[in-house]
Amino acid sequence: MGIIQTIKNLIKRSQYRMTTESLASITDHPKIAVTSAEYRRINENLRYYQSNAGKVTYTNTDGMTKQREMTVLPIARTASKKIASLVFNEQASIKLDDEQANEFIQETLKNDRFNKNFERYLESCLALGGLAMRPYVDNGRVRVSFIQAPVFLPLQSSTQDISSAAIVTKTIKASGQKNIYYTLIEFHEWANDGKYVITNELYRSDNQNVIGDRVPLAEIYEDLEEQVELNGLTRPLFSYLKPPGMNNKDINSPLGLSIFDNAKSTIDFINTTYDEFKWEVKMGQRRVAVPENLTETRMVNHDGDVQLVKRFDTEQNVYLRLSTNDMDGGSITDLTTAIRADDYIKTINEGLSLFEMLLGVSAGMFTFDGQSLKTATEVVSENSDTYQMRNSIVSLVEQSLKELIISICELGSLYGLYSGTIPQMEKIAINLDDGVFTDKNNELDYWTKALASGIVSKAHAIQKAFNMSEADAKNMIQAINQETMDTANSQRSQQDIDIYGE
Template sequence: MNIGLGKSLSKITDDSRISIDPQEYERIKKDIDYYTNADEKVEYLNSYGDKKDRVKNKLNITKTAARRIASIVFNEKANIHIQDDPEADKFINEVLLDNDFKNQFEEQLEKGIALGGFAMRPYVSDDKIKIAWIRADQFYPLQSNTNNISEAAIASKTVVTEHDRNAYYTLLEFHRWDKRKGDKGESKDVYVITYELYRNEMASQVGTQVPLSRLDAYKDLQPEVVIDNFVRPQFVYFRTPGANNITLDSPLGVGIVDNAKHVLDDINDTHDQFMWEVRLGSRRIAVPRSMMKYDSAHKPVFDTEQNVYAPLLTDDAGSVGVKDMTTDIRTQQYTDALNHFLKELETQIGLSVGTFSYSETGLKTATEVVSDNSMTYQTRSSYLTMVEKAIGELCTSIVELAGQSQLFSDGKPLFEHDLVNKPLDVVCQFDDGVFVDKDKQLEEDLKTLAAGAMSKATFLVRNYGMSLDDAKKELALIQDEAPEDTMFGAQLAKDGGGDGE
């Protein structure tokens, strides 16, 4: 679809190619407000009936909850491997390491958990494959169903100062599938990336389409790039587990905010009221007004640096004297209320009671967490399914991109692999240390190995974080050594476990 210059858009969703309910992005915008703990005003009447306002003292539990879930789902101890393909495994891990993938993915996962999802897009820069990270509010499906997004638009915003005024630029990057004629006139499926740049002097609107050369950052971009031989889109959308119950036919996920706004509001209101009571509950002692005289003729009776004493407006000083007017702060009542709402939140977002609140049963050991089949463990398992799916798709997209020789300065592909006849078998190993007692697992696995019910390869994978290929290499080295030469070899020889081959 060719769009001429001069086209104007108020919102990105006004583009006819974007097929999603605009309310989804209003929802995501509200989610961002919760995640960033955006300032909120509280209006009240003071003792004289005057209308006042102040900034609400909020507890950013959205950030805390998203961070907690992200850290137990994916962290730097995770391992990603390509099964039965050492060359592809080495290449993928080099690309991921060069992009600081483990740290970046955990950080983006945190935002995605709060907002409902995020996207990743590999691209070529200086003959290297880089990974761009796309927030939920920057990703717009074009063609999709509730399970898969095959086409999408990605928005990137830039602010530039022009003639002492801010100009707001939005680059829209459309990823679509199309049919084009081949060299012999045959029809073939191709992958088309289209770039469009828009400018406005108001941040709230997208604006009017302008040439890509308007900004130096985009002057070398071609308006359209056509690539064939792709098996999947050059973007990966991570969707949070569970159905979107806000917009039923939307392919976008929902974040932890969307179904817990009322509980989050209750937590923030309770915390704000408590902090306001603490502020108003500071020590106050009423004294006769005469005792507060402080001028050249009267020396101060009290320390001039403190604010404890307050003059009483009365002519009858003797009727009051010095009186403590401090009110007790209702700490226990507010603690109980906050604890109640935190438990509600834990249940709402799928975490075990006691994650944020005070559990009546006290702290649980890792073994107890698993044996109790806790909500946190189940929630983590659901997220891991989606994480493994997204990482597998990303690895495929990286290998596809690496095979496009025209994208590299030497005209040669960075890495070649036949994805049609040999799809990647991506295996992710996640750190279960939060839930699994590693010493206990090692002890039990040694018994299972001795009984011949577990292969040596599986033993190494489970207890030493090896990939299956690395485990097989290690076993080959052990096989070449005399069993008595090594303690581990002697143990394996004694136990008589199978070799798994």
């Protein structure tokens, strides 16, 4: 390391000593505009998503207090996964009208396996209430980083969107016999002159539950700058996606709610009932009271050998040995109690039905009557609530993906990886296949009739019927016209060609 660089590092370290900050919690930072209650709510959503219900405390027959793990249904994760798969899958496509921009985006998304990753992280978005996507440059390529709700905190926001945010990254480093916990806070802000500024702050702590004291970046990030200014960005470098609906937990918060945020008490009810059901099954296993004299073992001398004779298998837990005096008549007695399976199953299904209502999906999405499978037509007609919920999420996903595409192109342009024009929102076509709900024949029939009646153009009808961009629809019209002309020419008689020419 050169002398000049050494002096610069010493100056940086002295600046940190003069501006030392200490944070107990991430929400204590003066720049972060998230209340501690909102931050706790997000972490509580994570606990439900992980199916972490804690322990059950009970008193046994000896009067001793015991604890056991609660048995739960992963209903929060199941709901998030199922709805995410209805909204987005690997068959989804993104196309741009501009050929150069489309080629750059397709190559970027393909190399980063974006479709596969986004389907997984969309599940996290629905479960935790939000997801941010930030493009970055790595080894000459633009890649996309997914920032989940617990580590994405807004700084400033308008009524429409979050314009500035903090992204938190945690790192653990071993130091002797103990761990050191580092927290990197990456601030994305707009300066007064319109420049986009990224500021990095590093904090260190011996306690994983405390953010700790601010330290120089060089402790673990040698090449990371304290501040970077980017010119030419028209929007934040990140794109924030949240589930539809108002945040009724904090109406002033720009953060979204989990799809099950208002159904947590119902999830608790389902889990409690399921845990009691399983415990009853365990307690209801077969029990037989056996007189003590029937369980005794004897030593029998047979031909000089000593042999142990057992009345019952010692590995069995079915038999309960009691003193003959404690038993009526000294006979074998069945102590097994009936399991209330039907009552518990009915109660769990009632809870699941309530959960479906609170989520806003159609009845039967999580419950099953065991009678019959649904046909495709019945799914389309009966899943109207699920379809409406999906459409609400789809519109937000499409908007967020379009914003991400623009940010990828702008970042690629700043680093010389892309030389084309920055695409406009309306020139980006997002195709999220909804074949599960949409009857393609009915869709085609609808737009064919609309075209025949003259109320829509051919290009518009093709766009809607086949979910194409405007450019692709016009190309299809040209191909159809050319095929029509070729067919007409092939059907002309030789005499007609001789008179009128080819």
